Amino acid sequence: MNPQTLERLEYARIKTELSTYAVSYLGKRHIAALQPITDARTLRRRLDETDEASGVLRRGASIPLPSLTGMEQILDLLGSGYVFQEQDFTHLHQFLRSCAQLIDYMHGKADWAPNAAAYASGMHRLERLREEIERCIRSSRVLDSASRELSKVRRRMATVEERSSRRLAELMAKHRSILQENLAVQRGGRFAIPVRKEYRKLVKGSVLDESSSGQTLYIEPEEIRQFHDEMELLRAEEGREETKILSELTGTAEQFAQELRVNAELVGEYDFLFAKARYALALNAVNMKLNEHGLIRLRGARHPLMGSGMIPLNFELGERFRMLIITGPNTGGKTLALKTIGLLTLMGQSGLLIPAEEGGELSVFDGIEADIGDGQSIEQALSTFSAHIRRIKGILETAGRRTLVLIDEMASGTDPGEGVGLSIAVLEELHRRGTCVVVTTHFTEIKTFASATPGCENARMEFDAETLQPLYRLTIGEAGRSYAFAIAKKLGIPDAVTRRAEELTRRSQVKPEQPDAAAAFFHPSGAPGTGDTEVGAALPAPKEDSCASSDAAAIPANPDTAESSSALFQVREDRPADDPALLPGASLRRAEPQPPAPDTNGSPGENKAESGEEDGSGSQTDFFRIGDSASVPYLGKTGIVYSEEDAMGTIGLQIQGQKIRIARKRLQPHIPRESLYPEDYDLSIVLDSKENRKKRRKMERRHMEGVTIVLPPDDPDKKR
Known part of the structure; x- marks a missing residue:
């Protein structure tokens, strides 16, 4: 699986929550290594055994899961030459006893939990090792019965200790009158009696310590020292014998090293299994049917x-349609629905039960690809759009019939017109491959694509228009609205602004066969443009349902305020100059320019000859003025005239932010400037840079020393 997909769908958080239900280091290790499975047979077994384990827990059973305390060190040191100590064998004995209990327990569940019980059938009882530990070790101490030699040494030690205690009691009774108190004490592991300082010479022995006041001396009697030295020799002999026993016991354990590792591994599997079962109970999760042909229900x-x-979400994909387009308002739950589908699929393919109702079905995918989130990165200099494109590139490199693709906010991060076109092209390619796709979007064109494409379906997240509250319910078979204006009003946008937005949106949705109304939308005064004699067949520029911004909103009604709206007519950062959506009216109609007004002193025929219009042909004029939109057929582009015809017969045209000169005969009129701009509109906003316009305004007010306006020369390589 794509690691980035796992990150975007928060798969790691599922593993973190699951890990809290494991009790052993091996169980937690299995969870940390958990990855989605693509083999349907293996996955079917994993889901069934998890379901069986959940059934065991639902019946209130207490699982005798062996403790792995201390076992990690034991397994690591087996065969290394290390001699295990008494505490190690205590842990090992407890582990072996619990393994035997687990084997018996799961054997009794084999009839109704065969998959879960199968693990226990591979475990080893290791009775010989367990009995040997019981014979030699108890309560982290080597038993006397471990060997005959050890038993003899300990009997001698007991005898010496008894004689020492008896003689010490006799000495204390003998010197009772000179003792500070009638109590024997230990100093450095040796027995001593507290003698008053002035009677020091009456007791034969070694001074081990004195009181803080210096009035009491702690003296080890010489006879007691002899007992102590004899006891030290016996303890050394005892230690040698214990080491011999522990070495032999370690050798026995090493004979079963492989069986011990198998048992520990299977205990880890059981811990992992019952952790999944406990997590399923916490989520009220259920088992799922599986298929390999993309069906999700x-x-x-x-x-x-x-x-x-x-x-709760109701969802289906892969039967009547393999591509679903989800629409609806912001904050309506589209992204959550997308993440839910993706994460539940990942969980199912990881052998985890699914928080849903009984009877559901999941498909086993070879790959899941997700484009969720804007993916911006300062370090990698990625914009939102660049990040989307990188993800789409990765999706197209791997997507096939057994791939699930999830894309959030299709066509976002760039110009709506180009973004919609690119998005539909990507969807067409994924549809051709038979990929299972779920997409969220606001754009009408993508909804239309879904309606018109077999095997593709629309869906919407429901929204209560009365309370302006999202209902978070998915309805398949219907396209949704964005409710942008209603949400904007609720969040405090002034009514005047939302009313104007609604008006602009209504105008932007005027059909192509209504040229007068369309012209009124693009003309800031609201009046239809003049000279529009033909309606083009091009579709309207792509728009976002109910919340798409209109370029017309940027056209200033007052030319004095046009500076702030220059972005409409200049080449945008991410939009080519010949984009129909950039030129108001261009996407709705292709109009003939008005012929020049007749000369009152000349004849109509003379006027025709001057304008270049063919007599009686009714063809378009080839007279171009600054501000007109002209078409370059052989380039398939349009641009704005910035310079009229020169002596060489070339006309200056601004295309995609670049100024080039093209022979007049290669141009065709596109849209007259009257239909593009107000009568008194400052065309320098379109044709000049913002910096030069500011300088020109300053120079118009007064002489500015050192201020120079630099006009870039025409690119000689771009002359046509």
Whole structure:
């Protein structure tokens, strides 16, 4: 699986929550290594055994899961030459006893939990090793019965200790009158009696310590020292014998090293299995049917990280359609629905039960690709659009029939016109490959694509228009609205602004066969443009449903305020100059320019000859004025005239932000400037840089020393 997909769908958080239900280091290690499975047979077994383990827990059974305390060190040191100590064998004995109990327990569940019980059938009882430990070790101490030699040494030690205690009691009774108190003490592991300082010479022995006041001396009697030295020799002999026993016991354990590792591994598997089962109970999760042909059918599905507050999701994909376009308002739950589908699929392919209603079905995918989030990166200098494109590139490199693709906010991050076109092209390619696709979007054109494409379906996230509250319910078969204006009003946008936005949106949706109304939309005064004699067949520029911004909103009604709206007519950062959506009216109609007004002193025929219009042909004029939109057929582009015809017969045209000169005969009129701009519109906004316009305004007010306006020369390589 794509690691970035796992990150975007928060797969790691699922593993973190699952890990809290494991109790052993091996169980947690299995969870840390958990990855989605692509083999359907293996996955079927994993889901069934998890379901069986959940059934065991639902019956209230207490699982005798062996403790792995201390076992990690034991398994690591087996065969290394290390001699295990008494505490190590205590841990090992407890582990072996618990393994035997688990084997018996799961054997009794084999009839109704065969998959879960199968692990126990591979475990080893290791009775010989367990009995040997019981014979030699108890309560972290080597037993006397471990060997005959050890038993003899300890009997001698007991005898010496008894004689020493008896003689010490006799000495204390003998010197009772000179003792500070009638109590023997230990100093450095040796027995001493507290003698008053002035009677020091009456007791034969070694001074081991004195009191803080210096009035009491702690003296080890010489006879007691002899007992102590004899006891030290016996303890050394005892230690040698214990080491011999522990070495022999370690050798026995090493004979079963492989069996011990198998048992520990299977205990880790059981810990992992029952951790999944406990997590399933916490989520109220269920088992799922599986298929390998892209069918997903879920009822009452819930995102596992959202808690009980999430509205359950009903979803289907892969039967009647393999591509679903989800629309609806912002904050309406589109992205959550997308993440829910992706994460539940990942969980199912990881052998985890799914928080949904019974009877659901999941498909086993070879890959899951997700484009969710803007992916901006300062370090990598990625814009939102660049990040999307990188992800789409990766999707197209791997997507096939057994791939699930999830894309959030299709066509976002760039010019709507180009973004929609690119998005539909990508969807067409994925549809051709038979890929299972779920997409969220606001754009009408993508909804239309879904409606017109077999095997593709629309869906919407429901929204309560009365309360302006999202309902978080997915309805398949219907396209949704964005409710941008209603949400904007609710969030405090002034009514005047939202009313104007609604008006502009209505005008932007005027059909092509209504040229007068369309012209009124693009003309800032609201009046239809003049000279529009033909309506083009081009579709309107792509727009976002109910919340798409209109370029017409940027046209200033007052030319004095046109500076702030220059972005409409200049080449945008991410939009070519010949984009029909950039030129108001261009996408709705292709109009003939008005012929020049007749000369009152000349004849109509003379006027025709001067303008270059063919007599009686009714063809378009080839007279171009600054501000007109002209078409370059052989380039398939349009641009704005910035310089009229020169002596060489070339006309200056601004295309995609560049100024080039093209022979007049290669141009065709496109849209007259009257239909593009107000009568008194400052064309320098379109044809000049913002910096030069500011300088020109300053120079118009007064002489500015050192201020120079530099006009870039025409590119000689671009002359046509």
